Amino acid sequence: MTQPPILIAFPKGRLGDELVPRLAGTPLALDAAALKSRVLRIPTATPGVAALLLKGADLPRYVAAGVASLGIGGSDTLDEMDVDLLELADLGFGACRLSLCALAGVTLAALRAKPHLRLATKFPKATEAWLAREGLTAELVPLSSSAELAPLLGLADAIVDLVQTGGTLRAHGLVETAVLGRSSARLVAARGAYLSEPGRIRPLADLLLDALKAKA
Amino acid sequence: MPVRTPHFPDLLFGSAARLRRWEGALMALLAAHGYRELHPSLVLRGAVPEGGLRFFDGDDLVALRWDFTVALAGLLARGFPAPPDRVAYAGAVFRRPVQPWEAVERFEVGCERIQPEGEATNEADVELARLLMAIPGALGLKSAILHLGNAALVRRPLEAEGIFGELADAVVAALSRRAPHRVREALDGHPSAARLAAHAEALLSELDGPRTLDALASSPYAELLAGEREHMDRALQALLPILPPNLELRVDLADVAGLGFYTGPTLRLWAPGAQQELAAGGRYDRLFPDLGRPWQAAGFCVRLSRLLDLADTRPDLFEQPQ
Incomplete structure (x- = not known):
């Protein structure tokens, strides 16, 4: 029986925008024509290796289930989902902060003093952990996108969200009031694939690391 | 929030026959090496860990057997002044899964090597590793990988x-x-x-x-x-x-899997291309002392449910039965 192709899960969105140019010209470069189409499974320059383009929040599940043997995802999502996979390297790029952000002029002390604090976030687990460390309680408003609107429209007093350059915050009149943690892109692997076929998966992981280092 | 539908597998003809055949082959292998079967009750009384399937029997909260090693340890510590040195088991355990695709009811075959505290353990550890090395052949796996570790x-x-x-x-x-x-x-x-x-x-x-x-x-x-x-x-x-x-x-x-339980050498069996380990075990010398018995123990468990799934999804990994 011929070996099935190895699938690598690549993120769409912000991390993907940084990743794809870094892979250009390497053995794992994505097929340019396929990238322009709506196809989500794309051949790479290495025969027998294909890429899956996935939303960041779905990517860890594909890897943990062994559908994709390797993947690249943000550590913020990995921490939030806490799925069983291996994290072989911190790739360094895609660095951003997970921050508490509020309307300009609203301080951390003011938020602490609120008898009923409402925080909107895509990251409830990290937010709960920070609240516990700070000895605070809050009502969490779960959102999946555009969290910046929540304080503007009164849905929440503040948000916990990823901040890279701060441009989106400034555009909405928000400022960072506390940094909860830091995030960057990580190379992840399916536990089963890595431990049962290291001779097949580890060289590919090294190839991916070399390709990204060369472009760093 | 993740949605998890409890998965209680019904085994139909081929899978049921395979389970019966594998249980028979593995228990015969263990018996040939001096391991005698014990069958702890399917219903356990006493403390139940999170993830166990609990229900009321009248006023008593009881649980379905969630782990053979724990069930056997209770049985042995209660009923034996000196432990049998080699025991084996086969049957189902019921546990809410960590991974959503795993079944609640899982079929296992396993064994334990028990010794008084202070006895040298090297030979017992090698004996278990040798037994585990014979498991792929007994199951008809074409190839396998044995990982040796140490907690x-x-x-x-x-x-x-x-x-x-x-x-x-x-x-x-x-x-x-x-x-x-x-x-x-x-x-x-x-x-x-x-x-x-x-x-x-x-x-x-x-x-x-x-x-x-x-x-x-x-x-x-x-x-x-x-x-x-x-x-x-x-x-x-x-x-x-x-x-x-x-x-x-x-x-x-x-x-480091099971580091809270294992105290020494660990064993894990994989097949190339399998997404989960097919058997696992090691030395857990703190189990019996915690139950008031000065015994040390090691053992392994073959996860037949995972093997049944693998036989369905990757039949190419198995020899065709005669």
Whole structure:
């Protein structure tokens, strides 16, 4: 029986925008024509290796289930989902902060003093952990996108969200009031694939690391 | 929130026959090596861990058997002044799964080697590894990989540095992810951070054959772990000459799964292309003392439910039965 192709899960969105140019010209470069189409499974320059383009929040599940043997995802999502996979390297790029952000002029002390604090976030687990460390309680408003609107429209007093350059915050009149943690892109692997076929998966992981280092 | 539908598998003709055949073959193999069967009740009374399937029997809260090793330990500690030295078991356990695709009802076959405290354990550990090496052949697996590890390689340095509780859990979780950068993050600011980070790099540097043990020489805890290294080396010397042609032996220094339970050598059986380990075990010398018995024990469990899934999804990994 011929070996099935190895699938690598690549993120769409912000991390993907940084990743794809870094892979250009390497053995794992994505097929340019396929990238322009709506196809989500794309051949790479290495025969027998294909890429899956996935939303960041779905990517860890594909890897943990062994559908994709390797993947690249943000550590913020990995921490939030806490799925069983291996994290072989911190790739360094895609660095951003997970921050508490509020309307300009609203301080951390003011938020602490609120008898009923409402925080909107895509990251409830990290937010709960920070609240516990700070000895605070809050009502969490779960959102999946555009969290910046929540304080503007009164849905929440503040948000916990990823901040890279701060441009989106400034555009909405928000400022960072506390940094909860830091995030960057990580190379992840399916536990089963890595431990049962290291001779097949580890060289590919090294190839991916070399390709990204060369472009760093 | 994840949605998890409890999965109680019904086994139809081919799978049911395969389960019966495999249980018979494995129990015959264990019996031939002196392991006598015990069958603890399907219903357990007493403390039930999170994840057990509980129900009321009148006013009593009871649970379905969630783990053979724990059920057997209770039975042996209650009923035997001196333990039988070799026991085996076969049947189902019921446990809410960690991974959503795993079944609640799982079929297992396993064995335990029990000794009085203070007796040398080297031969018992090698005996179990040799038995596990015979399992792929008994199941008709075309090829398999046996991982040898040792829980003490992580446990002892952490204890020596006085690291327990949440911090120890964070280091173990990072090692489980094979993420040395996470070990450094977890220990940031701790006096032992540099030593333990170097140790993690040594444990994660290789996943290969006997030469993997050499990586321990670069660890700051090389001296502390000299006994464990010698134990693993002796096991390899005993096992390598009798390695079947379809079995690969690998040393996995960073095996930390079940670190709260295992105290010494660990064993894990994989098949190339399988997404989950097919059998697992090791030495767990604290189990019986915690129940008031001065006995030490080691054992392994073959996860037949995973093997049944694998036979369905990857039949090419198995020999066709005669």
